[in-house]
Amino acid sequence: MTENILHTEKLTMQFGGVVALYNLTIDVNKGEIVALIGPNGAGKTTAFNCITGVYEPTYGSVTFCGETIVSNHPQGKMKKMYLGEKDSEKLKVIRPTPDKITKLGIARTFQNIRLFNSLTVFENVLVAKHMRAKQNVLTATLRLNWREEKRAREESLALLEEQGLLQYKDELASSLPYGLQRRLEISRALATEPKLLLLDEPAAGMNPQETQELAEFIVKIKNKYDLTILMIEHHMDLVMKISNRIYVLDFGKLIAHGTPAEVQKNQRVIDAYLGVAEDA
Amino acid sequence: MSEKNRSLNGVITPQRKNEFFKSVLGFIRKNWVGFALIAAMFAVIFILEQILPSSSMLFVVLKKGAIYALVAVSMNLLNGFTGLFSLGQAGFMLIGSYTYAIFTIPLEARDAVYQYFNGGIIKFTVPVPVALIMAGLAAAIFAYLIGLPVLRLKSDYLAIATLGFAEIIRAVFQWDKLGPVTNGSNLLKRFPSFSSTLYPFFVSGICITIIVLLINSSYGRAFKAIRDDEIAAEAMGINLAKHKQLSFTISSFFAGVGGALLAMYQTTVQAAAFKSSMTYEILLIVVIGGIGSVTGSILSSFLFIASSEWWLRFLDDETYIGSFRVPLLASGFRKVVFSIVIMIVVLFYRQGIMGTKEISVDAILRFFRKLFGKESREEAA
Incomplete structure (x- = not known):
């Protein structure tokens, strides 16, 4: 079954x-x-x-x-x-x-692409890692969560590499061509595990x-x-x-x-x- | 991270400590130019204070500019980085400055200050640094409570609601029944203040550093995500209510500290001074500096204060050239000029001075390298 x-x-x-x-x-x-x-x-x-x-x-x-x-x-x-x-x-x-x-x-993508347009491709994926990190606003501000942050960055980079988006990592999400924006949106959803x-x-x-x-x-x-x-x-x-x-x-x-x-x-x-x- | 470290869950091993210090050292090594510049700035102000008379207009601008910079950056955290258009800043400054004043007026001065209220009901004082933090906390607590109903609103409605709350706070603090605490509509005075320009620079500097650290942290990214697209941010697992509340509370905390500094600078506090026009001034600074740029807000707050307190003062004075009276120059004309400036900024220069960019040491170095690189090439040609 x-x-x-x-x-x-x-x-x-x-x-x-x-x-x-x-x-x-x-x-x-x-x-x-x-x-x-x-x-x-x-x-x-x-x-x-x-x-x-x-x-x-x-x-x-x-x-x-x-x-x-x-x-x-x-x-x-x-x-x-x-x-x-x-x-x-x-x-x-x-x-x-x-x-x-x-x-x-449960992760989702949207019919009309909804990316964070003023953030870079890398940051778009990093945002999805925010909710799973063990941190609070104090430890995050004082960088006491640096290990979590490092892990999130490494995971995001690995994900971008797999999806073939690594070369666009520092570009603004809004500047990507349409097909890649779709792919980024799916990658971002995948980042929420x-x-x-x-x-x-x-x-x-x-x-x-x-x-x-x-x-x-x-x-x-x-x-x-x-x-x-x-x-x-x-x-x-x-x-x-x-x-x-x-x-x-x-x-x-x-x-x-x-x-x-x-x-x-x-x-x-x-x-x-x-x-x-x-x-x- | 090695397996060994992970097994010792939560225990800081010497190895971990080393790694942490190494990263801190690396950070300092990477940014030594920035630290050197900050040290140089403090040194320059210190030297200027020794040479120039303390009544110099320069110090007025620097002191007030530093305070407004803090408040503008705190407003930018909310309006520029989280996308919540709030106009309550003056109200939170008021709470901050009152909290500071109430808890620091020396006991022997209380009878004179609270002359209509039998010396007030608070019979103790706290040290200045503690009072500054209390000022922030008081503003933050009010913000938290106000935020519960208000943050459900969007854009214009949020602006109207927060503006309303700021006005209500101003009215409540002048209420006679609260006199034993707030001294009613009378002045609060004789609390400790600062004489050196370095003091507001130091406090504002620390607060702005904390805000910048927050903006560049994981939470800062979440705030920006909310600003860009609330629905997508929520779909990425960001709790909207919690993060908006957080941004609102933290912004108000620093507005409260800024209010306390303003009280110290003015040496007196009166609720009537915290009008909505104060919020508009700060909004003007944020817009001119660039919504979403911390360095833009700092830069424009010094420019704004310098213009309004010093460079554009002549607009308010009636001026005669020979027997000819220069038209338009009269009391209040300065405000007209500011209104025109904001209209021009909004119409033609919506990005403000900085847009969403930041001035960084790297950018400055790159700029000079480019400049000199170009020159040397021209020389060669």
Whole structure:
């Protein structure tokens, strides 16, 4: 039996009366690459934001490595407006901030690259080491944490070297070309020492050649760092090639899931992407 | 680190100690030019104090400039490095200067100072260095409490809220009911102050060094990450609330120390003086110096104080050339000129003097090397 890394239970996100995500239940097992696909506005990024604590889901829970990390049920105004299904009202409320979730071992990248633009490439990676260092503001100021600092620097340099970014180490992150910025963002996420990596459209804006390289890169880091990957992607060739399983969302609802071959044949998926004729 | 050292978890072995001292020595060796420059600066000020009369305008500028430099750098830590636009600096300076004054007025002078409040209720004094630290701590504690609700706000709203708190603090300190402690709206005076210019330089120097060390530490990087992108910083495991609170509290600590120094410089303290215009002056210094540059803030605070206290004084005086009265020169015109300067800076020179760059010894050496290198090449040609 494979070890379950991520499980979401009836995750629902409602913005007022708009249901962005409806009773999403997905499972990600250790060592898998799972893709989350769907047309624009299907709720893919919303799902990411619920898992990483950026949004509080209206209802539902997220379990990571057997531990419930996010859990909520409709409260206050949402009690009346809530449109989803509920098991019971007795769900616990656990609302961690995103930094706590990162600390547990879930790292993510963003759809529109979010680097620290005024910091250098090296500093961008070093920032990710901040949370794991044993230090407080006093020891850090007086440099009593120099051993931790040295270790963080060495680890960051090693990581940059592996990712082929070492030669850009002292350049500002904003001055890198687009492809390298993507790579830096993934490197930075890796520096947080995650177990699960969430990639939000890693191939956005890339040409077929770059997409090809990215596919190899993702498989490489997955094996090297013993990762599990959940990714959102629109490039179907990338998704079909590297993912073990695919979940398909449409208008916030899960409409299909299975292996790439199964999903490709699924009529509902084809309808969602190509549309259904009015008279059909 | 060898395996052997790691097994002795937490115990400082002689080997570790050696390594630490070696790194300190290495640091000193690498930066000896900087240390020499600082020593030279103190020596020059010391010599100037011996030659020039102590009433010279130069010392006024140096003293006040050093104090404002500290406050400007502390504001820059918050506004420039953490990206929190706060306008509460004058309020925290007020707390600092009052704390310092209240705890250092000699017991025999208390009856005269607190003449309307039966000599006040605090019947002890503390040594000056302790009072300076207490001034910082008092400001920091207030900042911590204010920060709890206020730091949830963003940009303009944060600025308005902190400005409001600074005004509230000013009003509260003038409240009659608090008279036994704060002497109401009356002056606090006769507390120890300094006469040598070296004193504010020394205290400000230490405080600014600590701030610079903080900015260059792991926490400083986290602050800058928050400034660049809050969402990404949070995704990198940086606790936003904690780090914002930390930056706000530390900034206020040093604003408090700066306030205490200002009290020493002025020899009297009155809450009414800590108006929001004081915060604007400091903001002006930070903007002119470059938001996100420590050396820029220091440089511009001396420039600003020199201009406002000395070089541009003539703008406030009515001047006659023969019987012709020079137009515009009248009391208050200096402020107009400053307003125009800040408009020009914001419109055309948004980076300020330094932008986010720093003056470092290396940069100066490189500059001169380049300069001389060029000259020698020209000579050769």
